[in-house]
Amino acid sequence: MSNKIAVQVDDLTVAYNYKPVLWDIDLEIPEGVLMAIVGPNGAGKSTLIKSILGILKPIAGSVSIYGKSYDKQRSLVAYVPQKGSVDWDFPTTALDVVMMGTYGSLGWIKRPGQKQKKAALEALEQVGMLPFKNRQISQLSGGQQQRIFLARALVQDASIYFMDEPFQGVDATTEIAIINILKALRKANKTVIVVHHDLQTVPEYFDWVTFLNVKKIATGPVKDIFNDDNLTKTYGINYKVSIHK
Amino acid sequence: MDLLEYIELVINDYTLRTITLGTAILGAVTGMLGSFAVLRKQSLLGDAISHAALPGIAIAFLLTGAKESNTLLLGALVSGLIGTFWIRGIITKTHLKSDTALGLILSLFFGFGMLLLTFIQKQPNANQAGLDKYLFGQAATLVESDVWLMAIVTGLCLFVLLLFWKEFKILLFDKDYAKTLGFNTKTIDILITSFIVLAIVLGLQTVGVVLMSAMLLAPAAAARQWTNNLSVMVFLAAFFGAFSGVFGTAISATQNNLSTGPVIVIVASVFVMFSFIFSPNRGLLFRQIRFIKNRRDLELHKTLSFMFNIAKTHENISHPHTIKILNNFQGYTKGTLKKLVDKNYVTLNGNMWSLTQEGFETASNLYNQQFKKDE
Numbered sequence: 001m002s003n004k005i006a007v008q009v010d011d012l013t014v015a016y017n018y019k020p021v022l023w024d025i026d027l028e029i030p031e032g033v034l035m036a037i038v039g040p041n042g043a044g045k046s047t048l049i050k051s052i053l054g055i056l057k058p059i060a061g062s063v064s065i066y067g068k069s070y071d072k073q074r075s076l077v078a079y080v081p082q083k084g085s086v087d088w089d090f091p092t093t094a095l096d097v098v099m100m101g102t103y104g105s106l107g108w109i110k111r112p113g114q115k116q117k118k119a120a121l122e123a124l125e126q127v128g129m130l131p132f133k134n135r136q137i138s139q140l141s142g143g144q145q146q147r148i149f150l151a152r153a154l155v156q157d158a159s160i161y162f163m164d165e166p167f168q169g170v171d172a173t174t175e176i177a178i179i180n181i182l183k184a185l186r187k188a189n190k191t192v193i194v195v196h197h198d199l200q201t202v203p204e205y206f207d208w209v210t211f212l213n214v215k216k217i218a219t220g221p222v223k224d225i226f227n228d229d230n231l232t233k234t235y236g237i238n239y240k241v242s243i244h245k
Numbered sequence: 246m247d248l249l250e251y252i253e254l255v256i257n258d259y260t261l262r263t264i265t266l267g268t269a270i271l272g273a274v275t276g277m278l279g280s281f282a283v284l285r286k287q288s289l290l291g292d293a294i295s296h297a298a299l300p301g302i303a304i305a306f307l308l309t310g311a312k313e314s315n316t317l318l319l320g321a322l323v324s325g326l327i328g329t330f331w332i333r334g335i336i337t338k339t340h341l342k343s344d345t346a347l348g349l350i351l352s353l354f355f356g357f358g359m360l361l362l363t364f365i366q367k368q369p370n371a372n373q374a375g376l377d378k379y380l381f382g383q384a385a386t387l388v389e390s391d392v393w394l395m396a397i398v399t400g401l402c403l404f405v406l407l408l409f410w411k412e413f414k415i416l417l418f419d420k421d422y423a424k425t426l427g428f429n430t431k432t433i434d435i436l437i438t439s440f441i442v443l444a445i446v447l448g449l450q451t452v453g454v455v456l457m458s459a460m461l462l463a464p465a466a467a468a469r470q471w472t473n474n475l476s477v478m479v480f481l482a483a484f485f486g487a488f489s490g491v492f493g494t495a496i497s498a499t500q501n502n503l504s505t506g507p508v509i510v511i512v513a514s515v516f517v518m519f520s521f522i523f524s525p526n527r528g529l530l531f532r533q534i535r536f537i538k539n540r541r542d543l544e545l546h547k548t549l550s551f552m553f554n555i556a557k558t559h560e561n562i563s564h565p566h567t568i569k570i571l572n573n574f575q576g577y578t579k580g581t582l583k584k585l586v587d588k589n590y591v592t593l594n595g596n597m598w599s600l601t602q603e604g605f606e607t608a609s610n611l612y613n614q615q616f617k618k619d620e
Contacts, residue, residue: 053425071427079425086419090284091473100415104426109408136473152422 004031004066006160006191007052012061014044014051021047025061025216029193031159033208034186036196036222040235043213045195046082049162053079065160075105078158080149082165088138094148095133098123101155123151128177143174150178160191167198179205202226251495260385261498267387267395268490268509271451274399274444276464276486277406280479281437283465284417289344290332290438292458293351295445297328299358299454302379303365312375314391314450321379322446328354329442355454382453384494384505395447402440406479413437414475452506463513464489470524489513546611548574548581549590553608556600565597 009027013020022044029035037045050056052063054070065073078101101123102116124130127147132140140148146166153161163182167175182192182205196202202209202222209226211217211234218230255265282291298321305320306312328350335346365376378386406413415423416433424430441461448457468481493509522530551574556562571577582598585591590604600608 050421055421055424074425074427077425079422081419081422085421087284087286090418091469091475091478092414092418093473097418100418100422103411103415103423103428106411108412108428111411 005029006031006033006066007193008064008067009048009052010062010064012048012051012058012063014047014056014058020059020214022051022058023215025212027210027216027219029191029219030208031191032186032189034182034192034194034206035208035210036194036202036206037210037212038196038199038202038234039212039217043234045212046164048212049079049164049193049195053077053162075156076159078153078156078161080153080161080163080166083142083146083149083168085164088140088145090137092137093133094129094135094137094140094144095120095124097137097148098151098155101152104156119155119157120151123155124148126154127151127181143170146170146174146178150181154181158190161185161193163192163194165195165197167196199231251499254498261494263387263389263392264384264498264505265491265494267392268384268451268494268505269487270392270395270399270490271444271448272460272464272486272488272490272509272513273483274395274402274486275448275460276468276482276484277402277479278437278441278444279461279463279465279486280468280475280482281413281417282441282461283469284475285437287343288462289347289458290329291441291445291461293332293347293354294325294329294442295449295454295457296351296358297354298322298325298446298449299379300324300354300361301327301358302376302449303358303361306365306376307361314386315394317376317379318446318449321449322442324354325442325446326439329438358454378453379449380453380455381504382449382451382456382506384451384497384509387451391450398443398447402444405436405440409433409436410476417475452509456506456510459510459513460486460489463510463517467513467516467520470520470527473526485513485516489516544578545581545584548577549585549604549608550611551577552585552591552598552600553605553611556605562605563592563599563601565594565599568593568596568598571598 005028007027007029009025012022012025012027014022021042025048027048037048039045047056051058052070054063063070065076070077095117098120099112099116102112102119106112106116121130121133124133127150129144129147129151132144137145137148146169150163150166153163161182166178166182170178182194185192186207194206196206203226206222208220209222210219211225211230213234213236217234218225255261279291282288301320301322301324302317303320304324305317308320309316311317332343332346332350335341335349336343339346341349362376362380375386412423412428412433415426415428416430416437420430423433445457445461448460452460464482464484464486465478467485468478471481472478489509489512493512494505496512497503497505497508520528522528525531548571551571552566555566555570556564568582571582582591582593585604586593588604590601590607591598592601
């Protein structure tokens with residue numbers, strides 16, 4: 001971890017209809033952290049990520065990636081959406097989905113070539129999915145589909161990775177495989193931001209955490225702020241489950 | 246009339262040639278674009294657009310008094326586009342679901358179109374006859390210039406499709422992700438939708454408002470059954486569409502009193518039904534066959550492993566056992582025993598069975614192999 005700020009969010013407010021989903025969020029994410037965003041359902045965790053990535057338009061506030069707007073820093077950012085957000089019966093193969101990670105650097109019209117294919121195969125190898133490269137994506141298990149999405153982000157070769165619930169519906173083997181990749185990314189001084197649900201694993205997996213429930217409750221190193229007090233403030237109930245540190 | 250005679254007729258007869266070419270091109274372009282509509286789960290959009298085109302035809306006639314197709318289709322295009330944007334507007338601005346929005350616009354525009362059509366028919370103007378052909382289409386009214394127009398639009402559509410193939414694909418699969426990569430998804434979206442509207446409008450004269458959406462959906466739905474590759478699917482859909490056009494035209498040309506549009510739609514629907522049943526991977530028939538075969542294999546494996554568990558308690562694995570013992574195993578049938586013998590896993594001697602070396606090895610590797618396959 002260095003002193004550089006990878007992502008800065010100022011006064012971000014987002015609303016779908018009348019009620020704000022995110023209210024006045026200020027957030028600084030230092031470079032090189034592996035950060036969990038935790039909070040109850042409807043706390044705006046996915047919305048926060050989507051707003052930072054420009055998928056959703058905020059009502060107010062601004063976001064900067066290494067000091068510049070997202071539009072200018074796009075190539076530094078990769079995204080792993082929720083697995084359930086796409087139709088896995090789409091007629092395409094695992095390799096083809098991973099190749100999509102290269103589309104951003106290609107820009108309009110230009111087709112992916114050998115170089116892009118090589119990068120995609122490497123990413124598949126990294127997530128242990130190379131033997132499945134030609135598999136139709138509907139014939140992959142949930143954990144395998146998640147790995148494909150991860151590979152697609154890896155191929156972007158970004159500095160900052162945003163992941164929306166990458167552990168959702170995956171088995172223990174896949175979870176370990178994924179967290180090992182995330183830890184390797186952090187080691188390479190990449191910043192990884194993960195929407196996470198399983199509070200028990202936060203201290204083990206992450207070194208940085210943000211508590212969110214429409215408002216930002218707290219953000220900082222896991223060892224300093226991951227405590228019952230913040231959990232209670234975020235989840236609104238007296239949080240009694242003791243968490244191993 | 247045999248096939249050769251018919252082909253000769255198509256080549257020599259102006260009307261038949263025009264209709265055949267026209268319906269073939271129309272089928273190809275709607276099949277191509279229909280793939281996108283189907284994959285975006287916007288199957289009903291085509292239906293709404295074609296119905297929304299009707300008032301445009303009537304208004305174009307009322308304003309210009311013209312009956313030539315290009316003017317009327319321009320009207321159809323305008324009102325089709327208006328309908329499409331209203332649907333998009335309703336979906337994004339209100340809480341209504343897309344099927345409600347589609348149904349609403351479809352019936353509103355179609356109702357208004359019918360109203361205008363009846364109004365026009367009551368006019369004391371001899372020129373009005375024939376507007377209602379746009380309801381069910383009349384391929385016989387196609388002339389060479391119509392076909393040229395279709396060909397140009399199809400060529401343009403193909404060019405755009407090849408140019409923006411990668412963008413179309415990523416928009417269809419994962420729109421939000423495409424956005425984060427910096428693609429203007431709205432532009433791609435509008436491009437696809439505009440081409441769908443254009444293709445539908447071009448088909449109104451031939452197939453008509455009511456049946457047009459089938460041209461969009463049927464070839465694409467059939468094509469999806471045969472492939473897991475997007476480019477192959479688009480190509481197949483175009484081929485199925487074109488073939489439906491040619492074949493439908495042939496049927497209606499050689500039989501009396503069969504209107505071309507509906508026949509084409511029926512031919513396309515036959516493609517769909519055939520594909521649903523007989524396609525090798527997704528088809529109902531082979532799926533059922535695979536299902537039954539898998540069950541049988543499993544029964545066989547279960548019986549073999551039951552025998553294996555008995556055999557392995559003996560020093561000599563081929564130690565004979567009585568067949569009666571197998572009755573303790575619930576899935577056992579005489580058929581499975583016979584199959585095991587056929588596969589040389591088991592030998593029979595009177596009412597005794599014994600496991601062969603091969604059967605023993607297969608049984609001991611059964612679950613390991615299963616596990617490897619899954620991994």
